[in-house]
Amino acid sequence: MKAAVFIEPGRMEVHEVPEPRIEKPDDAIVRVIKACVCGSDLWWFRGISQRQHGSLTGHEAIGIIDRIGEDVRTLKPGDLVIVPFTHGCGRCAACRAGFEANCTNAEPGGNAGYQAEAMRAPKADTALVKVPGDPKSYSDAVLNSLLTLADVMATGYHAAVSAEVKPGDTAVVFGDGAVGLSGVLSARMLGASRIIAMSRHEDRAAIARESGATDIVPERGNAAVNRVLELTGGSGADAVLECVGSAQSIETAVRVGRPGSTVGRVGVPHDAHIDVDALFWRNIGLKGGPASVATYDRDVLLPAVLSGMIDPGRMFTGAFDLDRVQDAYEAMSERRVVKSLINIGEI
């Protein structure tokens, strides 16, 4: 079968690799329909972080169950599933608390190989999210939205939940990539009446507005802090979503909230220096981390997509076949698209 392979920074290829097989009784083999490129993939594609050359890539997919291990109870061949980047066992303390990204029984290295014609999904019953109904009944647009539930939409939702967005709140969202736009949608879902999106790219700001942003702030650093304070009558925001992870973004994010607000952060952190004593005196909270994908999907996001309440699939502004995976990465790295969709199989 064909799979995307990381050759070296800036270079992806599609290689013929062995078909995956059931290795454990709770595994499933998923025939991938759609995968995509994540903003976090760009760190190694650009050579900023390390990744093993020759490794399989991708950690977001939807697909059809092809085969199941003998212990799998809730899925059967032919089922449409979301394949999250998380692999919760459902039994450990982290999973029971709804934080399956921190499952203590997760296999190391499980988050790879989704950009391929087929993949092995461990802990299928608990880790995969079954989409009800006839898989053939869904439009391509709905399938694209379901694909975002593998990571990016759930990650944006984790930012909003961690930031404790409440009805009537003014929320600020740092990041106008796919996670930031998901954060805007999520802040709206949780009832924010005003959503300030930090964006300096017209195409992304447009999607942010369509997703619920009421104000767009292009400034950064001190100027961004001053602008948010100005927009909130000097008070600061009720909730802050940090969806970038860069030092500048997080260091700015902790300065724009009112006393008692919380920064919900989902941007993978890169050397941020935060004065936690200063947070104390201002009663600013800091929460977040890797998202609870399957938990949010089942509880909130899958119903929200299927009912049409949200349509996060619109963030895929570029679509590519698997053979063009290099283009998919390049287009996203060069900001020509917000997020790259990779169409792989047919339902």
Place this chain on the structure above:
Amino acid sequence: MKAAVFIEPGRMEVHEVPEPRIEKPDDAIVRVIKACVCGSDLWWFRGISQRQHGSLTGHEAIGIIDRIGEDVRTLKPGDLVIVPFTHGCGRCAACRAGFEANCTNAEPGGNAGYQAEAMRAPKADTALVKVPGDPKSYSDAVLNSLLTLADVMATGYHAAVSAEVKPGDTAVVFGDGAVGLSGVLSARMLGASRIIAMSRHEDRAAIARESGATDIVPERGNAAVNRVLELTGGSGADAVLECVGSAQSIETAVRVGRPGSTVGRVGVPHDAHIDVDALFWRNIGLKGGPASVATYDRDVLLPAVLSGMIDPGRMFTGAFDLDRVQDAYEAMSERRVVKSLINIGEI
């Protein structure tokens, strides 16, 4: 009138000072019945932090309204009031969000002069907490418990709220001083079914047990982390209350929670170094700061004291007249008492 005065580290005196007077129309003058010494006072009493020599001291009191300014609407002479260390205006964004410790209209230097026969209380309507009923009807024990609502009990409650303690949780409380013991009481109020108190002093551990602690852990540092993990089957606690503020305490506190837990911190921070990237990967939250005293008192704590649900006054294990203020500070500094009560006036 008499008032406690800070002379130099290790030395308190009682001096004759001018009576306070109404300076602003929303002021009240309170005749102090009881005051006390706070753990945070020990930082300057021990010479670790700076304080102006000759300054008045104390930021916790209960008393009787003596006079009111012309704008005061909800209080009248003769009312029994709790005098919190906070002075919320009730109108700014911080106050409206219930974080009056961060009121943007608070007078600088307002937290002093409570250890005196009388004191000026600014923003009386919003900042003071009126105790209903006939002031003479309350026992001395109830009055002592009401005194804790000026700071320490509300601060412990802020730790529990910030740590997001929920029914059935296992909570860990760092600190066996008055705030830590208030944290134990508060964790129980919020429904924790297991409360691990970090304590190495037998007298304090005994009060912790009476307040709801189910386990006492005397270890510190790595040994403390290992012990909490052992007690929680390797999982870590659901909620962590940090009521010390020392670098070691906060650095240990962020290590004992399960993924998705939050450290609620109220200990005044002293040079803690926290690896916030590590918190991200474990989904550990960090919240807290100065407590919302009047808000918690009105919503929860005053009814809880008056109904007998909690009796935080038991943490006063030493009582002193105002003339013996030096002994009150010394006894607490030398850990001969958990918290020193200062009896000043009669109702």
